[in-house]
Amino acid sequence: MEGKLGLVGYPIKHSLSPWIHQRFLENTETIGTYSILEVLENELEQMVQTIRKNSYKGFNVTLPYKQKIIPFLDELDPHAKEVGAVNTVLNRNGKLIGYNTDGIGYLRSLTNHYPAFVEDRQKNVLLLGAGGAARAIYYALNQSGFQFIDIANRTIEKAQSIADLKTPVSKTSVLTLSEAEKNLDKYDLIIQTTNVGMKPNEDEVPIRLEKLQENAIVSDIIYQPIWTKLLKEAKSRGASVHHGHSMLLYQAQYAFEIWFGRLPIITNMDIQLKQLLEG
Secondary structure: OEEEEEEEEOOOOOOOHHHHHHHHHHHOOOEEEEEEEEOOHHHHHHHHHHHHHOOOOEEEEOOOOOOOOHHHOOEEOHHHHHHOOOOEEEEEOOEEEEEOOHHHHHHHHHHHHOHHHHHOOOOEEEEEOOOHHHHHHHHHHHHOOOOEEEEEOOOHHHHHHHHOOOOOOOEOOEEOHHHHHHOHHHOOEEEEOOOOOOOOOOOOOOOOOOOOOOOOEEEEOOOOOOOOHHHHHHHHOOOEEEOHHHHHHHHHHHHHHHHHOOOOOOOOHHHHHHHHHHO
16 A cells, blocks of 8 residues: 655644654555645645646645635535635545544544543533634534533634534534633633644733633643643643644544545554654
8 A cells, every 4th residue: 555645835844744644654554655745825726736646645734725725626525614624635536635634633632631521522611712723623522412612712703603513402602712711610621722822922821720620621732832831820720731732643643544544553652742842
């Protein structure tokens, strides 16, 4: 089984995707390569055609092209269509099919670290942010049966557009960030999806945690730094934490599964990637 793979985005020279997928290729005994395909926006369409002609098995898509890539694809998976963004493309005999693995990758990661929590779909979840990652995570949690997911964001309209994805049995309120802070003690899981706290602004937090439940889980999808200020504060208050690099691994695992129909084993890659990010 052979496969030529790559990552399309800009700038992406320091991406961890080649490190991850090379190990997936090795542990599944799959012959293949994974390349960085850094392109400017005006080169994107040509790059897609080059990939199609050069028999790539598939490729990943990262910022800023997760939506801009869509017009150049032949088909979208239903999940990607609902989320409105693509981060994985399968080349099926010259037909390019777009998928989004962010939400399912996040859910797999959460399940791996906190299986007992995920079994109880009645938990109260707070989603911070209303960007593409928030939309993908909301949709995946909602489709998997979580019924109580509130969304807090600076722009209420953007949060409401995500809440519109809810199922008939779901209950979702759209909040301001200050409202979320005041009611933080009602939530069992807080998922931080914004870029607040990312390098080089490590001293920033999206909300204050004064009212955080002691037995809550605080999850931050940022992985640079691996320990955001939000996670440090959550741990100091006795909460459990969930690191962003884990989502990165599991969304990549799902992409590999789409390409090859084989599930690579994460094993201790989670620890290795954490150590790599910590330097």
